[in-house]
Amino acid sequence: MKILLAVLVSLPLITALVRIPLIRSPSIKQQLRARGEFYQFMKDHQADIFAQRYLHCYPPDSLVGFTTEKLHDYMNAQYYGVVSVGTPPQTFTVVFDTGSSNFWIPSCYCTSEACKNRPNFKSFLSQTYVHVGQPFFLQYGTGQLLGISAKETVKISNISVEAQDFGESVFEPGLTFVFAQFDGVMGLAYPSLAVGSELPVFDNMMKQELLEEPVFSFILNRGDNNEDGGELILGGIDHSLYKGFIHWAKVTEKKYWQIEVNNVKVQGQPVLCLDGCNAIVDSGTSLITGPLTEIIKLQQYIGATPTPYGEYVIDCRRLSSLPQITFTISGKEFTLTPEQYIIKESTREELVCVSGFQAMAVGSGDIPTWILGDVFMSGFYCIFDRGNDRVGFAKPVHKRNLLKNYRTD
Numbered sequence: 001m002k003i004l005l006a007v008l009v010s011l012p013l014i015t016a017l018v019r020i021p022l023i024r025s026p027s028i029k030q031q032l033r034a035r036g037e038f039y040q041f042m043k044d045h046q047a048d049i050f051a052q053r054y055l056h057c058y059p060p061d062s063l064v065g066f067t068t069e070k071l072h073d074y075m076n077a078q079y080y081g082v083v084s085v086g087t088p089p090q091t092f093t094v095v096f097d098t099g100s101s102n103f104w105i106p107s108c109y110c111t112s113e114a115c116k117n118r119p120n121f122k123s124f125l126s127q128t129y130v131h132v133g134q135p136f137f138l139q140y141g142t143g144q145l146l147g148i149s150a151k152e153t154v155k156i157s158n159i160s161v162e163a164q165d166f167g168e169s170v171f172e173p174g175l176t177f178v179f180a181q182f183d184g185v186m187g188l189a190y191p192s193l194a195v196g197s198e199l200p201v202f203d204n205m206m207k208q209e210l211l212e213e214p215v216f217s218f219i220l221n222r223g224d225n226n227e228d229g230g231e232l233i234l235g236g237i238d239h240s241l242y243k244g245f246i247h248w249a250k251v252t253e254k255k256y257w258q259i260e261v262n263n264v265k266v267q268g269q270p271v272l273c274l275d276g277c278n279a280i281v282d283s284g285t286s287l288i289t290g291p292l293t294e295i296i297k298l299q300q301y302i303g304a305t306p307t308p309y310g311e312y313v314i315d316c317r318r319l320s321s322l323p324q325i326t327f328t329i330s331g332k333e334f335t336l337t338p339e340q341y342i343i344k345e346s347t348r349e350e351l352v353c354v355s356g357f358q359a360m361a362v363g364s365g366d367i368p369t370w371i372l373g374d375v376f377m378s379g380f381y382c383i384f385d386r387g388n389d390r391v392g393f394a395k396p397v398h399k400r401n402l403l404k405n406y407r408t409d
Contacts, residue, residue: 016212017236018157020081020096023181024221024229079220079229079283079374080182084155085166086126092119092183096218096232097284098257098384099371101194102138103154103201104147105184107168114177121168128153128162136167136195143173149196156201159210159234165198185284188216188384190254202234206386211235214387218283219396220378222340230378242381242394247332251389256280259329259391261370264294266301267323277368279327281382281391285373288341289360294368296359298325302338304355312355314342319353327372334393340379 080093085105092105108120123129130151138145147167154164169184187194188202199207206214213236220230231238237246249259261279264272272294289295299305302322304312314322322338341356356375383392 017238018159018234020157020232020234022079022081022096022218022220022229022231023093024079081232083186085121085152086123087128087153088125089155090119090121090125092121093181094184094186095182095284096188097185097282098188099280099282099284100138100185100187101189101191101200102136102167102196102198103164103184103186104136104138104145104167104169106172107147107170109168110170110172112169112172112177113175114172114180115169118183123150123168126152130163132165134196136198138195140173140176144171145169145173146171149198154201156234159205161201161204161208161210164201164204167198188283189256192255202386205234213237215383215385217241217381217383217392218377219381220283220374222378237383237392241397243397244395246383246392246394247330248385248388248390248392249330251391252278254389256282257384257391258369262328262331264290264298264370265326265328265333266298268326270328271301272298273368273370277370279329279370279372280362281372281377281384283374283377283382285371286375287343287356287358287373288371288375289358289362289373290370291361291368292359294370295357298357299355302341302355302357304357310358312357314353314355316344316351316353327376329393332393334376334380336376336379341375343375 080095082091083094084091094103094105106115106118106120108122110120123131132149132151134149136147136149138147147169149165149167151163151165154161154166187200189200191200191203194200202216205211211234215236217233217237218230219233219241221228233241252258252260258278258280261273261277263270263274263276266272272290277290290298299312302314302325303318304314306312319338319342322342324335324337325341326333326335328334343354343356345352345354360371362369362371379396380393381396383394385392
């Protein structure tokens with residue numbers, strides 16, 4: 001997995017957009033690769049290996065009925081912003097994640113290595129803390145994160161949300177969270193995706209009438225300036241951040257931000273998702289993922305070759321000759337250039353160009369499901385409209401003007 005306009009805090013209704021600057025730090029993969037430790041890490045931390053090794057450490061009933069989706073590629077998710085929790089406020093960095101619904105931060109009672117060198121929430125210092133005490137479990141690629149539920153005052157920019165459900169993590173699996181630059185995760189998906197009966201933060205904002213409109217939006221930046229990762233805008237649409245028209249796609253299932261894709265084109269020719277497919281717009285997933293057979297075909301089209309650790313790489317010298325990839329959504333084309341779907345990562349010896357596409361099994365229905373993660377979202381101004389249950393995309397206007405490829409014909 002990202003505060004600046006004044007609002008009239010004396011009124012129950014906020015009358016201006018609220019901005020949360022996003023920071024994009026080097027990803028966990030990039031940090032490991034630069035230190036020459038990536039391949040050894042992948043050997044030791046394959047998906048589910050942590051849970052298999054330490055299954056006996058979990059309570060007997062802890063693995064039933066409490067898990068959300070598995071995130072096999074969350075190591076790159078490094079777009080994050082600042083929130084505060086408690087009275088007086090304690091500050092944390094969180095990934096604003098449209099692919100999950102729970103909000104959690106590390107507890108001072110956390111026993112994991114990941115919690116030792118970052119802020120921990122100290123409930124005994126807060127005047128507004130309410131202990132709920134229900135355990136929660138979130139499934140990640142290296143195992144389960146365990147925590148305890150509570151309620152607190154949460155402040156995002158100048159919005160204060162009272163009695164917000166959240167989780168205090170007491171166990172964070174594997175080394176991935178040790179390398180993470182963020183402290184926790186704030187889910188922005190629908191309530192039906194939440195573990196337990198917790199009400200997501202954005203739903204509480206709507207319930208407490210803290211927003212002018214039930215809408216939030218992202219503009220994500222890529223490039224060398226990590227501090228300027230973009231913005232999360234709460235309460236409406238910033239019309240200065242896009243050109244032309246917003247193209248809307250209806251949410252097909254109120255769980256994830258799931259929409260329909262008509263097809264996927266390579267250099268203008270439909271080659272994948274030919275009968276239509278589902279797509280989840282997910283700010284908490286770094287890459288674009290799809291079904292295994294489809295992704296293998298796509299990697300072949302762009303000339304990417306597999307590594308033993310689930311990645312596909314290309315020769316960086318071929319970057320200018322790679323094809324454009326287009327997702328047709330509700331009849332409109334959204335095109336990514338090679339510079340946008342290829343991720344450059346430095347090692348001790350060389351520059352590595354990694355494909356921004358990855359295979360991942362998502363959903364259980366007959367219709368294939370893709371995830372449009374940060375690689376896709378950074379190409380467009382992305383708007384999430386809870387009032388009308390739709391997702392909007394527009395050609396972005398941001399400092400580096402990264403995209404010039406949104407077709408309006």
